[in-house]
Amino acid sequence: MLRALLPSATLGAAHIPGELSPDCGKPQQLNRVVGGEDSVDAQWPWIVSILKNGSHHCAGSLLTNRWVVTAAHCFKSSVDKPSLFSVLLGAWQLENPGLRSQRVGIAWVLPHPKYSWKEGTRADIALVRLEHSIQFSERILPICLPDSSVRLPPNTDCWIAGWGSIRDGVPLPRPQTLQKLKVPIIDSEVCKRLYWRGAGQEAITEDMLCAGYLEGERDACLGDSGGPLMCQMGDSWLLTGIISWGEGCAERNRPGVYTSLLAHRPWVQRIVQGVQLRGRLADRGDTRSS
Template sequence: MFVSRNPPVLGRGCLGILTSLMLLASPAILNAAKTPVPPACGKPQQLNRIVGGEDSTDAQWPWVVSIQKNGTHHCAGSLLTSRWVVTAAHCFKGTLNKPFQFSVLLGAWQLGNPGPRSQEVGIAWVHPHPVYSWKEGSRADIAVVRLEHPIRFSERILPICLPDSSVHLSPNTDCWIAGWGSVRDGVPLSYPQTLQKLKVPIINSEICGRLYWRGAGQEAITEDMLCAGYLEGERDACLGDSGGPLMCQVEGTWLLAGIISWGEGCAERNRPGVYTSMIAHRSWVQRIVEGVQLRGHSYGSGPSGLRIRGYRAARGTPAA
C-alpha cells in the first residue's frame, strides 16, 4: 500500500465535511464498542448438598445460580446468557405473577458467604413452557427467567452450553448435578452452604419407566424426561435442588443435558432422579432466548456412551 509521506492540507470545507461524517459514524462505532462478545459457554475458568454429594470447588460450575425467594434459597438454575436463566417451571407454582418476590444470586459458591464478586439481580418475568400443567411430575417442567438487567461475566459467572441436535445421551453416560438442596429428607445443607456436586450416570429410559410405572396409560416418564442416578439409592438430588443442572462434558465443554425436576423422596432405592430433557426442549428455549450457545461433537462416540455427531455454535418435590 502506498502512503503519502506529506499528505495534503485539508481546507475548511473539507475539514467540515470530514467532521460531519465522523459525527454521523460515531454512534455506530460507539454502539459496536459497547456490545461485548459473550464468553465461550461451558468453559469454567478455574481459580487457583445433594444427598451423598461432596463440596464443589470455587468457580467449578460458574453457570449454577441460586433463585432466591424473599431472600432465601428456593431453587437452582443455569445461566444461558447475560440476561437469561433456565430452571424448573414448578419453582414458580402459585407465584408466576409475583416476580418481585424473587431474585437470582450468581457467582456464589457458598450461599452463607457469597463474597464481593457475586451478583444479585431481580427477575423481570418468568416464561414457563406452555404445556406445563403445574402438577407434580408433569411433562415440560421448564421455564426461562428474564433478569431485570444484564449481568457482568467473570471467572465465577459464565454461561453453560445447550446440546445441539447431534447430541444423544446413552445409558451409563456419566454426568454431574450441582445444587444447594437438602443433604437428606428434612435436613438442609449446613452453613456456609457450599455448593454440592454429584456424579450421576444416565439410566435407560425403559428401565426408569418400569420403576415409576403407574399402570396402563399412566406413564410417569414422558418422552421429554430422562433419568439419572443410582438404583440402590443413597445418592441423589433433593428438595432445594430443583431447577439445577444435569451437566455432561463433551471435549472439555459442559452441556446442559437436563433440569432437576422431580422424584419420589430423596435417594430412595429404585427411585432415581427425573430430569427435564434439554434436548427435547432446546428449540423452545432458542425461540425465546437470544444468544444462547449450542455445542456438539464432530465424530463417532464420546466417552461413557455419549453419542454425538456434528458441531454448531450459535429435583426435588414441587416447591410451594
C-alpha cells in the same frame, strides 16, 4: 469423601467483559445433593441460586447475560409475582457469596406453555428474564445447550450440583457450600418400569431423563430443583437436563427425573437470543453453532 477445595486466591483474576459472550460451558478456574461432596469454587460458574423472599428456593443455569433456565414448578402459584424473586450469581457458599457475586431481580418468568402446574408432569421448564444484563467473570459464565447431534446413552456419567437438602428434612449445613454429585444416565425403559403407574398413566414422558443410582443413597433433594444435569462433551459442559422430580430423596429404585434439554432446546432457542450450542460432531472444526 474427597474434598478438593481451592482457595479463591488461586483463581485467575482475568475479567471477562460483560458485553462479550464468553465461550459457554468452560469454567475459567485453574487446573448438598444427597451423598455429594463440596464443589470447588468457580467449578460450575453457570449455576445460580433463585431466591424467594431472600431465601434460597431453587437453582438454575445461566444461558446468556439476561437469561436463566430452571424448573417451572419453582414458580407454582407465584409465576405472576416476579418481585418475590431474585437471582444470586457467582456464589459458591450461600452464606458467604463474596464480593464477586451478583444479585439481580427477575423481570418476568416464562414457563413452558405445555406445563400443567402438577408435580412430576411433562415440560417442567421455565425461562427467567433478568431485570438487567449481568457482568461475566470467572465465577459467572454461561453453560452450553446440546445441539441435535448429542445423544446420551445409558451409563453416560454426568453431574448435578446444588444447595439443596443433604437428606430428607436435613438442610445443607452452614456455610452452605455448593454440593456436586456424579450421576450416570439411566436407560429410559428401565426408568419407565421403575415409575410405572399402570396403563395410561405413564410417569416418565418422552421429555424426561433419568439419572442416578438404583440402590439409592445419592440423589438430588429438596432445594436442588431447577438446577443443572451437566454432561461434558470434549472441553465444554452441556446442560442436558433440569432437576425436576423424584419420589423421596435417594430412595432405592427411585432415581432422579430431569427435564430433557435435548427435547426442549428448540423452544429455548426460539426465545433466548445468543444461547450457545455444542455437540458431539465428527469434525472438531465445526463444533460451534448458535
